[in-house]
């Protein structure tokens with residue numbers, strides 16, 4: 542009886558993992574823009590084995606970055622303003 546229960550729990554865990562791998566999940570990463578020095582927090586939605594290359598721009602200087610995500614970039618927050626002293630949106 543106990544063995545039988547353990548077997549079912551294992552099966553359930555396996556099932557949960559299979560479902561989890563198909564559910565999109567929110568994720569965020571922080572990085573510094575190497576063009577203007579701003580610190581960015583990028584909010585994305587990922588989905589295991591369904592991620593595509595998505596473009597996004599630094600809100601401070603417009604530099605193009607890429608992320609592996611399953612849906613278009615949700616939100617980009619500027620944690621720290623640019624540090625290069627410029628105000629233009631052109632990338633050198």
Ligand SMILES: [Zn+2]
Nearest residue numbers: 574577599602
């Ligand atoms: Zn930038």
